[in-house]
Amino acid sequence: MNIILTSAAINAAGKGQSSYCKFLSAADCGDGGDPEAGIHxxxxxxxxxxxxxxxxxxFRRPVISKDIPMLWQRTIKAFGRITWDERRKDLCFRICGSGVPFLRPEYxxxxxVMVKDADGVFENFVFNxxxxxxxxxxxxxxTPAETGRPIKMI
Structure with a gap:
């Protein structure tokens, strides 16, 4: 167990503007082979x-998207593209560029865990x-059943 990274994620979630966690599915990890796939x-x-x-x-265009800065495991900087499709009610993000090794079938x-900090940077952590x-x-x-949504601070 990586105690330092787990503690960093807990600390970030406690201090961040908002936090979200979910278990990665096979489709999220690219098991479907679709190069346009992303994390839903x-x-x-x-x-x-x-x-x-x-x-x-x-109201004017049903699909909106923007780039968001990300920091993975406290070491890997990357940009992600978040897209909202109003028609399908689908929220998806894709990682832009290379160097983020977490979206493979073994994950x-x-x-x-995604944490938005005060500067709008998303700190992302993956625990396997x-x-x-x-x-x-x-x-x-x-509990595991309470993931797939924003984290409520207790």
Missing amino acids: LSQSALYMFFTIRELREC TGALL TDDEIQEFLGTFGM
Whole structure:
């Protein structure tokens, strides 16, 4: 278990503007072979990425997207593209560029934690062991069934 990384994620989630976690599916990890695939997030995370003003654009065009800065595991900088499709009610983000090794089939079932900090940068953490996942979820009083939505601070 990576205690330092788990502690960093817990600390970031406690201090961040908003946080979200979900278990990565096979489709999220590229098992479908679709180069345009991305990580699908629940609609409950919508306001973590878009302002009400940005969402009003959906009246004129049903699909909106923007780039967001990301920091993975505290070491890997990358940009992501978050897209909201109003017609399909689909929120999806794709990682732009290379160097982020977490979206491969061996990470299916891993816990993805996304934390938006005060500067609008998303700190992302991926935990792939039971001990790391339990440590993170237990700190916030969550069960695996309570993932796939923003994290409520207790």
